[in-house]
Amino acid sequence: MNKFYDAAEFFTAEEILNTQKRRLIEIFEILNNNKFSNFYKQRIFQHNNFDEVLAKIRKCDNKTDFYALFRQLVPFTTKQDLRENYPDKLCCCEKNNYVRMHCSSGTTGNPTAIFYTKQDLDTWSRLMARSLFAAGVRPDDVFQNMSGYGLFTGGLGIHQGAETLGCLTIPAGAGNSKRQIKLLQDFSVSVIHILPSYALHIADVIGGEENLKQKFPNLRIGIVGAEPYTEESRNRIQKALGVKVFNNFGMSEMNGPGVGIECEHQNGIHIWEDAYIVEIIDPKTGEILPDGEIGELVLTTLTRKGMPILRYRTRDLTKILGRDCPCGRNHVRIERILGRSDDMFIIRGVNIFPMQIETILLNFPEISNNYLIQLEKNPQTNLDDLRIKVEIKNEFFAENVRHLRNLQKRIETALRDEILVRPIIELVQHNSLPKTEGKAKRVFDLREK
Ligand code: ADP
Numbered sequence: 382m383n384k385f386y387d388a389a390e391f392f393t394a395e396e397i398l399n400t401q402k403r404r405l406i407e408i409f410e411i412l413n414n415n416k417f418s419n420f421y422k423q424r425i426f427q428h429n430n431f432d433e434v435l436a437k438i439r440k441c442d443n444k445t446d447f448y449a450l451f452r453q454l455v456p457f458t459t460k461q462d463l464r465e466n467y468p469d470k471l472c473c474c475e476k477n478n479y480v481r482m483h484c485s486s487g488t489t490g491n492p493t494a495i496f497y498t499k500q501d502l503d504t505w506s507r508l509m510a511r512s513l514f515a516a517g518v519r520p521d522d523v524f525q526n527m528s529g530y531g532l533f534t535g536g537l538g539i540h541q542g543a544e545t546l547g548c549l550t551i552p553a554g555a556g557n558s559k560r561q562i563k564l565l566q567d568f569s570v571s572v573i574h575i576l577p578s579y580a581l582h583i584a585d586v587i588g589g590e591e592n593l594k595q596k597f598p599n600l601r602i603g604i605v606g607a608e609p610y611t612e613e614s615r616n617r618i619q620k621a622l623g624v625k626v627f628n629n630f631g632m633s634e635m636n637g638p639g640v641g642i643e644c645e646h647q648n649g650i651h652i653w654e655d656a657y658i659v660e661i662i663d664p665k666t667g668e669i670l671p672d673g674e675i676g677e678l679v680l681t682t683l684t685r686k687g688m689p690i691l692r693y694r695t696r697d698l699t700k701i702l703g704r705d706c707p708c709g710r711n712h713v714r715i716e717r718i719l720g721r722s723d724d725m726f727i728i729r730g731v732n733i734f735p736m737q738i739e740t741i742l743l744n745f746p747e748i749s750n751n752y753l754i755q756l757e758k759n760p761q762t763n764l765d766d767l768r769i770k771v772e773i774k775n776e777f778f779a780e781n782v783r784h785l786r787n788l789q790k791r792i793e794t795a796l797r798d799e800i801l802v803r804p805i806i807e808l809v810q811h812n813s814l815p816k817t818e819g820k821a822k823r824v825f826d827l828r829e830k
């Protein structure tokens with residue numbers, strides 16, 4: 382069996398750089414000849430002569446110079462730019478060259494639409510297949526895709542990657558946990574793709590870690606992504622489903638899933654740098670941050686010809702972990718996404734990310750896999766309150782009141798030590814909090830704006 386799906390996986394740093402240069406030139410040519418949109422042409426070539434730009438890129442013989450030139454030529458693209466150009470004002474080809482359209486799920490406002498040519502779908506599928514391969518998926522695997530289909534790229538995007546790799550692919554979609562489990566068993570599924578919030582829910586439905594090998598004899602890999610989750614969640618999912626979990630990353634603006642994934646070492650997400658240029662910036666100043674500092678991820682598509690997006694401010698917060706790996710791949714590794722800059726909430730002057738709260742909560746074995754965060758204005762004190770409702774596993778909920786009070790206090794203190802605000806903890810019965818089929822909504826801000 383091959384060591385890789387695509388030779389690009391094992392490119393040296395120099396090969397990656399040369400590919401980036403070549404592909405950026407291709408993209409610039411497309412943008413400069415674009416008869417359908419002036420967006421990038423104006424931004425990049427209004428003040429720069431096209432031929433001179435290409436000559437300068439070709440002359441760069443090291444990464445520092447290339448990136449410096451790239452940044453000097455290309456301004457950031459924001460979500461706002463995409464919204465203003467909705468639905469198709471960033472397209473570069475005749476309408477009839479496109480074969481697919483996806484939208485972002487609109488988690489944070491109006492959606493943005495992305496168009497793909499046949500060739501774009503093929504390159505995307507190969508990136509996705511490559512990602513699955515890097516996580517250990519092989520053509521003889523049976524692959525169940527348990528995320529929603531439709532406009533969300535986690536459906537078709539993952540699906541076509543698994544098919545391209547050669548897996549028998551089951552488009553189960555999201556929800557209906559009983560049927561999901563039946564499919565897993567009837568077809569001896571070995572790999573699943575699932576959102577972390579749904580995986581935690583399925584874990585509850587399966588209940589207990591006994592006899593997993595009898596229940597799902599072949600199940601071994603969980604491809605898990607599309608929303609932030611903590612190491613504690615990973616551990617819980619791995620234990621409850623008997624899989625090794627690989628963090629899979631992408632977004633519709635960058636095609637969808639397939640931007641990057643963890644390899645067998647589970648030590649951060651390799652972003653495929655022959656297909657994307659990766660930068661981390663200070664979200665306030667836009668300055669490039671040194672490796673290891675947390676900032677906003679900025680990505681550039683190098684292979685999508687129908688609708689390139691350059692220096693896109695993803696609003697996802699992460700940091701660069703390293704540029705090599707025991708697996709032998711030189712594609713940069715980033716930290717799991719800590720959240721989006723707009724996930725952060727401020728309470729009593731303290732900035733808090735939901736993932737900080739999840740990390741603490743899921744360390745308590747008494748807590749089941751669902752929780753909800755509510756921000757409220759206290760009418761008596763006029764201060765903001767942070768209320769956290771947590772589901773307690775049945776076996777603990779039946780305990781006496783003193784035990785539950787004690788648990789409540791311990792959770793309160795652990796959180797207060799981490800986030801510096803004392804929350805109000807409500808222990809609720811298992812299965813009593815709302816569940817979502819797509820990305821989980823866990824934070825509800827009830828303060829008047
Ligand atoms: P929307 O932006 O409307 O949610 P997408 O479906 O394109 O639409 O979602 C992309 C976003 O999902 C990313 O920008 C990121 O915030 C989140 N995401 C995707 N994969 C992961 C992951 N592995 N870990 C954390 N967050 C992720």
Ligand code: ZN
Pocket residue numbers: 644645646651706707708709710
């Ligand atoms: Zn690796």
